[in-house]
Amino acid sequence: MTSTPPFARGRRLALFTSAGIAALAVSTPAFAQDADDTIVDEQAAAAPEADNAIVVTGSRIRRPNRDTLEPSIVVNADQIEERGLTNVGEVLNEQPAFGPPASSAVGGQSGSFGSGQSFINFFGLGSQRTLTLVNSRRYVSSNTASIFGPVAAGSQVDLNTIPTLMVDRLETIAVGGAPIYGADAIAGTVNIILKDRFEGVRFDAQMGIAEEGDAQEYRLGAMVGTSFADGRGNVVAAVEYNNTEGLLYTDRERTAQGLFYAAPNDPNSPFDNVVISDRRIPILSEFGAPTTADIVPGFGFDITDGSGNTLVFDANGNLTPLDFGERYGVVNSAGGNGFSLLPVSNLLSPVERYLGAxxxxxxxxxxxxxxxxxxxxxxxxxxxxxxxxxxxxxxxDAGTPDGNLIVPLSNPFLSDEARATIGAQLPAGQDFFYLGRANTDLIAGEGSSEVEVYRVVAGLRGDFYLGSRNLNWEVSGLYGRSRTEGRSRELVQQNFENALAGCPAGADSSPIATISDICAPFNPFGNQNTQAVADYVTTIANPTATNEQYDFIATIGGDLFNIWSGPVGFSIGYEHRDESADFDPGAFFFGQPDPADPDAPRTQFGRSIPIDPVSGSYNTDEVFGELQIPLVSPTMDVPFVNLLEAKGAIRYVDNSLTGGDITWTAGGRWKPVEDFAIRGNFTRSIRAPAITELFNPNSAIFTTADDPCDARFINAGPNPAQRAANCAADGLPANFTSNIVDFTTRGSLSGNTELENETADSWTIGAVFTPTFAPGLTLSVDWVDIALEGAIQSVDAEGTLEACYDANDFPNSACDRIDRDGAGQVEFIRTGYLNVASYDYQGVIADLRWTEATPFLGADSRISLRGSYQYIDKLEQQVGTGDLSTFRGSPGYSKHQATVGVTYENNGFGAFTQIQYIGENVVDPDAAPTSYQFFERDEIVYMDAGISFRTENDFTFRFIVENLFDRSAPYPAPTGGGLTTYFDGIMGRYFKVAATFGF
Incomplete structure (x- = not known):
């Protein structure tokens, strides 16, 4: 269970939240919110000349080729342009090794706390465990340092802020980047290489539109480059504008179906959960649902007509029959005219970007x-x-901010007919009634997040000779700053109460400024309120988050000395880094302090609990070194050993908060023959605690949990006998019913300055085939194994309860976090961040690249084939002593995934097709097949295609069709990882037109 975010307005019955008022369609498990890499494209860039050494991602040692020990992939600018992709996140998410993004424009409901941001999820281990670099240097994070941020706490980079026009290539490696670049590279490293050599001017324009005629996308860009000082200098600059329009769930057929899992009505159903369509919540009404007692409709206290039909208000304030549809439990129904979440659910968030580099x-x-x-x-x-x-x-309860409204029969907005109907059914002597309402006419509008990023890097690099050895060096410093400003319309409770009461004379308005300070009476019946009402009862909240980064790096490397097989390469260096983050919730979310007692809990201005500011910083001093040792070279003519080399790297990180730690890697490469190589490495990686995890203040939450001592769960857990014994020792009977299971309970969430670094032991082994008889062909296959221990987890109420009652040492420190009343009910629980989770990933990734001249298809023609594949053998998570959660084979993490593309080029004409294969998966790998109807999702293939023409005057025209055959998403379309995984099928066929002109 999770704490209630500020936009989840309420704290009562888990019956409501657990049934999924926040779930918008068929729910599925989410993993590591908030991958192996995918392999090396040895031909993504032209091979360097023998005397021009290069540096590849995962090493600081110059070398004559792009061979790496780690599984890697390179995606170059031509491939990005060919696909018409305008976001680096889109490029990476097409690679099978990247799991569903932790945050993206798809399915976002983040409001003012990170709407539309793009954070990648390498190997499905969480976006906070992927290190993103630009030109091999760190990039400032845009993640909000708050428990209410869009993704898990960490230093994630928002890929919306990178202009694709300026990208030369994307290089990724699995696991081994930690000793080279430092903390956070547990799953892998993404290195975005920008263009630094370009002469001329280029203009780029692109437009996209769905076959449905919506979801338009626009891009305008320009790049200019020139050399100066007789070629000694070069400068490249680019600007880019992107605008993507949004969609609601109601805008697409599949999501508009309102598919949802609910317990079946048929007691003989073979399934524990069945799919219902047109999911409604009949006990809620956006126009008002009156009752004679403090309850929801359907429990015998309804206002009814002469035929016994339950009455609710319609948009015009008249009583009309409520159609419950086919009810599934208390909250859900299929059909009817109850409240639907679909019109207030985002399918695609609009994103507008201005970029420059x-x-x-x-x-x-x-x-x-x-x-x-x-x-x-x-x-x-x-x-x-x-x-x-x-x-x-x-x-x-009624009369509280979140409870039913208490409305007098004398309310002037109540029609005479409705007054008579309601009054006739009230108990004797009662001159008021209760009204439940979803206030869509006051707040259901736009929330936004605006991210502004500045980054500057300056440095010197060079070469010099020490004796006969050529050495290279580099010194650089960078400063990065991001500021995220949220904006959302929020209800101000005091003004709402004034407006509901008809604006009585002398009533005090809230001290927080609202859009209008002129009270306008609120009509709770129907949809008849004017904008003046909404303006008086709402304010604009502006939370802000600021991240700053300073980084200084100095390195020196080259040939250390020569041995029998060649020079031993080395690189050593020093890095100093300062990271700071601040989150200011703004006056509204912060709440009102008690002037008589500043330490007392603050009073919220609206419906959300007060949110605390977060501020913190740390610095690191790091030294690192790397060796590459050639043991056998091709010139030695050793049988069955064409080449043998070893590599090692180590880094010591002294963090001002977590102390010293060491990350290292050791591996090697063996080529028995020129055409075939075996490679592998073992790496110890670390992730430093994020500022939110360290410094989050003691924040109030409301939460639910499956209490281990509840009769429904007493026989579960890793050791049911131990659990039962501990519960009995705490004085709880075997038939105990815990309110926290069904009712939200007060608690707190705080940071932990005693957190330690996460550590992962990872290894890879693979083979690379580069046949001399087919010089354009490269095939690589690698096994990747990542075991992460001590992962930082916000241990929620359920985890805290399990840590107490499932432990052999009872009572323990976890029990001290739980307050029970005399009846055994949890009345307060303290939660926070601990190093208690573990993750395991095992899988195979493969990559194929083949470019071949095809004179039989045109004198200057060639065909390029590229393919990436991932097989997930294990993807598991465990928090403390809790149950092991398996995500291999769930939506977004199919056991088999692949992307294959073919490109044909001939004298300015080009054509490509790309297919994305998503293997079959199941709703929940830990559940029995009878747990869910439609338990399995079939495999599916989506195909994109495009053509391009280039004229002699450097004008290029491109036409692209995504989801060429208009394949839909498998039924039923799930939320979470499945929504992003199958988004092409939900969107439908999509067209892009682009033009480029340069001189």
């Missing part, structure tokens, strides 16, 4: 080069709609 180099001397990088980004994501604030018995 600059790179410059200047040869100060023949052996010293100065370089400069600068990036600017302004990215704004918006939610088209948001859930309203609710007044309902489900959340609290």
């Amino acid at each position: 600059l790179t410059a180099t200047y040869d100060v001397t023949d052996s010293i080069t100065a370089f400069l990088e600068g990036q600017y980004a302004n990215s704004k994501g918006t939610e088209l709609r948001s859930q309203p604030v609710y007044n309902t018995w489900l959340f609290d």
